[in-house]
Amino acid sequence: MNPRRVAFDVLRQVTGEDAYANLVLSKRLATAGLDTRDAGLVTELVSGTCRLMGTYDRVIEAASGRALSTLQPAVVDLLRLGAHQLLGMRMKKYAAVTSTVDLARATVGQRVTGLVNAIMRKLSAHDLDGWLDVLAAGADPLDELAIRGHHPRWIVEAYADVLPAEELPAALAANNVAPHPTLVVRPGLAKVQELRGATPARFSPFGATAEGAPSEQTAVRQGRAGVQDEGSQLVAWALSHTAAPEGPWLDLCAGPGGKASLLAGLARQQGTWLLASELQEHRTRLVAQSLGAYPDGTVTVVADGTKPAWGRAFSRVMADVPCSGLGALRRRPESRWRRSPEDVTALGSLQRELLRKAIASTVPRGVVAYVTCSPHRAETVEVVNDVLAEHPGATRLHAPDMLPDVPDAALGDDIQLWPHRHGTDAMYLALLSVE
Structure with a gap:
């Protein structure tokens, strides 16, 4: 199978069907029968094109002198892949142009090859920095x-x-550098030291990085370890050792299960158990699978966090609410071009309601962790400020005290992690004490 054809098919699903690049790419590579070298080429073509897609679109329009809307969607995707080979991967002009024209002939048809050839040759007039100079001419600083x-x-x-x-x-x-997968051990089931060739994570006592695919680790195959960003590990760890009364813990929005698995192990170590709640049934199955290595101490339910069936029953509550995902742009390359300010606004009411219900689910002197994978103020401090104004009995804790070894993470009383500072996703955490 031609790796460029595989990359084109994946990109068509991403742009034409609004599919997630990482999921489609993984499925396609599993069945394409490519060797390691060609699979790496496909990954770079898809991920790199998606990451710089908006830039390539502006370059294509500038080079061709025409709007993308005047071109067939499939031709646009061909040119995006060609632009990445020329400008992002710095392939030689002949190879990038010829392979893109050949791919156009094999996918769309002979009639578009002349157009694709002409635009590709115009794209080769500058390198990427040169085109950025063209696009930035006369722009304001932002x-x-x-x-x-x-x-x-x-x-x-x-x-x-x-x-x-x-x-x-x-x-x-x-955000333009793909992260290396971070492993996490399940507390009570595995230790970082047993991960083969592992380097301990910078901050999390449960995290590590290692060469090779995660599935090559025995502990991962057995469910005693998994893959989880270090920032995600840190916010769960912070909640676990915040002072709170004895009692069960709740993960209000548990899918797909990474934080729930870490919280479950930490809860068992403190002699209690975790309820993992998730609205969507298919994500609930992922949570149950993630928790499956624990013999006891967990309950997984399909439930709407805004309409909980439980009362004020939990000593620690994790509210990792749905968000725009602006903190994970390095691992979801297409999302920066797919999201809009309206998406952030639309999520606000749901985020506030979930935080209200998290507070309502917490026993006196219990603790709520409000978490988003976004640094946008409209999804972080503004949500917490609004809900606290409605609940005079809830107070903000100084969350950085829970992660004293993580530098430059304080955002007032809250925590904001960053890829460029900490090597993690841009996770936000606010800790609230409930009276």
Whole structure:
């Protein structure tokens, strides 16, 4: 199977069917029968094209002198892949142009090969930096930062709202580097030391990185370890050792199960158990699978966190609410171009309601962890501020006290992690004490 054809098929699903690149890519590679080298090429073609898609779209329009809307969607995807080979991977002009024209002939048809050839040759007039100079000419400072950092302007503005100006280029650049998978051991079931060739994580006592596929680790195959970003590990760990009365724990939005698995092990070590609740049935199955290695101490249910069937019963509650995912742009390359400010606004009421129900589910002197994988103020501090204003009996704890060895993580009394500072996803955490 031609690896470029595989990459094209995956990209068509991403752009034409709104599929998630990482999921489609994984499924396609599992059946394509490619060797390691060609599979790596497909991964780079898909991930790299998706990551810089907005930039490539502007370059294609500038080079061709026509709007993308005047081209067939399949031709646009062919040109995006060609642009990444020319500009992102720096392939030689002849190889990039010829392979893209050949792919156009095999997929769309002979009639578009002349057009594809002409535009590809125009794309080769500059390297990527040269095209960025063209696009940035006359732009204001934020627009130029967005262009050179390969992000929509509205995301740059959201980052600028919470980061010093001098850090913005590094923060955007960090989103353009695919992360190495981080492993996590399940407390009570495995230790970091038994992971073969592992280097302990920078901050999490449960995390490590190792060469090779995670599935090559025996503990991962047995469910005693898994894959989980270190930032996700840290927010669960912070909740686990915040002072709270004895009693069961709740993961209010548990899918797909990473934090639930870590919380379950930590709860068992403290002599209690975890209820993992998830609204969507297929995600609940993923949670149950993730928790499956524990012989006891967990209960998984399909439930709506905004309409809980339980009362005020839990000493610790994790509310990892649905969010825009702006904190995980490095691992979800297409999402920066797929999301919009309206998506952030639309999630606000759900996030607030879930936090209200988390507070209502917590026993006196219990603790709620409000978590998002987003640094956007509208999904983080503004949500917490609004809900606290309604609940005079709930107070903010100084969350950085729970992660004293993690530098530069404080956002007032809350925690904001960053890829460029900590090597983690941009996880946000607020800890609330409930009276």
